[in-house]
Amino acid sequence: MREQRVADTFVELADTLVAGFDAVEFLHTLTERCVELLDADTAGLLLADERGSLRLVAASTGQTQLLELFQLQEEEGPCLDCYHSGQVVTLPDVSQVAGRWPRFSAMATELGFAGVHAIPMQLRTQIIGTLNLFRMHPNGLDETDAKLGKALVDVATIGLLSERAVRHQEMVTEQLQTALNSRVTIEQAKGILAERHSVDPDQAFTAMRRHARSHNRRLGEVAGEIIAGTVNVTDAVADVRAGNSARP
Amino acid sequence: MGERTARVFSWIAAAATDGEGDGRISVAALCRAAHLRLGVDGASVTAMSGNGTHTPVAASGELAAELEELQVTLGEGPCLAAFRFAAPMLVPDLAEATARWPGFAGAARQRGVGAVFAFPLHAGTIQLGVFELHRAAAGPLPTEALGDALIFADLALQLLLDDASGTVRPLDRHPIDDTSRGRNAVHQATGMIAVQLGVDMAEALSRLRAHAFTGDTPLSEVAADVVARRLRFRPEVEPDETL
Numbered sequence: 483m484r485e486q487r488v489a490d491t492f493v494e495l496a497d498t499l500v501a502g503f504d505a506v507e508f509l510h511t512l513t514e515r516c517v518e519l520l521d522a523d524t525a526g527l528l529l530a531d532e533r534g535s536l537r538l539v540a541a542s543t544g545q546t547q548l549l550e551l552f553q554l555q556e557e558e559g560p561c562l563d564c565y566h567s568g569q570v571v572t573l574p575d576v577s578q579v580a581g582r583w584p585r586f587s588a589m590a591t592e593l594g595f596a597g598v599h600a601i602p603m604q605l606r607t608q609i610i611g612t613l614n615l616f617r618m619h620p621n622g623l624d625e626t627d628a629k630l631g632k633a634l635v636d637v638a639t640i641g642l643l644s645e646r647a648v649r650h651q652e653m654v655t656e657q658l659q660t661a662l663n664s665r666v667t668i669e670q671a672k673g674i675l676a677e678r679h680s681v682d683p684d685q686a687f688t689a690m691r692r693h694a695r696s697h698n699r700r701l702g703e704v705a706g707e708i709i710a711g712t713v714n715v716t717d718a719v720a721d722v723r724a725g726n727s728a729r730p
Numbered sequence: 731m732g733e734r735t736a737r738v739f740s741w742i743a744a745a746a747t748d749g750e751g752d753g754r755i756s757v758a759a760l761c762r763a764a765h766l767r768l769g770v771d772g773a774s775v776t777a778m779s780g781n782g783t784h785t786p787v788a789a790s791g792e793l794a795a796e797l798e799e800l801q802v803t804l805g806e807g808p809c810l811a812a813f814r815f816a817a818p819m820l821v822p823d824l825a826e827a828t829a830r831w832p833g834f835a836g837a838a839r840q841r842g843v844g845a846v847f848a849f850p851l852h853a854g855t856i857q858l859g860v861f862e863l864h865r866a867a868a869g870p871l872p873t874e875a876l877g878d879a880l881i882f883a884d885l886a887l888q889l890l891l892d893d894a895s896g897t898v899r900p901l902d903r904h905p906i907d908d909t910s911r912g913r914n915a916v917h918q919a920t921g922m923i924a925v926q927l928g929v930d931m932a933e934a935l936s937r938l939r940a941h942a943f944t945g946d947t948p949l950s951e952v953a954a955d956v957v958a959r960r961l962r963f964r965p966e967v968e969p970d971e972t973l
Contacts, residue, residue, distance in 0.1 A: 531880075532873070532876055532877045532880055533732075533734065533735075533877050533880045533881050533884070534732075534734050534877050535732065537913075538914075652820035652821075652822065652870070655818055655820060655876065656817045656818055656819070656820070657817075659817055659818050659880070660815075660816065660817045663816060663817075663852060663853075663854060666853050666854035666917050667854035667855050668854075669854065669914045669917030669918050669921070670854040670855060670856075670917045670918070670920055670921040670924075670931055671921060672917075672918050672921060673917065673918035673919060673920060673921020673922040673923075673924070673925075673957075674921040674922070674924060674925055675921075676918065676921070676922055676957075677921065677922040677925035677926060678925050683918050683957065706855055709854070709855045709921070709924075709931060710855070
């Protein structure tokens, strides 16, 4: 029942005024729902850092190479263009744009991606980032999916920034910087788990997220506690290592 | 190094060598450069710790230093809040902040301060202090200056980390490699090294940076080696082991 899932997702994305709201977890949910509901194989979300670059904050899959593809867009690529123009950028076939974005085109092709669809996250006149959908097969999103994707991103953007009724630029800055720093904490915690349990960073992330969900905790908090040594996620790591992909 | 970071670094290098500086890339030079380049009337860096210690590291002038002292004395203000909440505290008009910080807002305004902007020196859970700007005129920090201020804060954090590991910084060579790619690997490697050495995150990052600088290797490459398990950090043998 796609209609029901779509309706549920809108409710989920609008529900940001809850206690324990976690921006990074929220944006991960957005990327996952996009992959679930739209004709896309993977999704990544870049937030604009006021230092002048785009930073990957969430992605629907944790493949390290894929993350690099997103990170490359701090320098070149359709997502960067989407951010600067504030317009949806849709590319049916990345192999055709080697002249414009040589490194992006090469890496995307190598990873097996053909289509890219980048949607700006815009609040009034300010663009805070982009949501980027990648497809293994050429051809762009159909019109229904393109519209739905835009609507999901709009709802999420409003939800994210109205978390505490953002009226001022000051508060946007504070929240964006907090979300970006939360991402750094998560990366540090991934390193700790990777070393301690001999898993790779992606598995470490999956375990951390699994633990956060099953204990109804914020991802950023769990990451902070892993670093402080006040939480034990051994069970979640064991699950991930055993290849148990079922959600808790 | 990103273009924008390179520009901010060149400002700091210029402040270090303009006659008033002592020729070294230091937090003091950083504060003077911020004062000169960000359209503000002063800048300061305060080292802080989770257990409540505050150590003034540098200030571009007396007023900047005094504002820090005031906040410590009063136990309130944007600097303390930025550290506590790990978020920038941008106060474009202190007149509107009297409810939040009754003591500090009044005292700062008496000294002619209209706006204060405080930025935490942090990277994930590493939190070393606060970089603070003050200005007589009320009003927001322009977007360009805001972005630059965030970069100043990044560099201040890195200078404090490198001071801790005794890394020497020549003027012509910046030991900071912040190329955007590989940044996540730096943070992951920091976590791995913390476990390998049994040290906290700040020391782990400090050691990673020192290793990159000593070996003349980009930070992102050293980090990638750590993450790929091609490089391990080993605890140094305790020099004076006791029974």
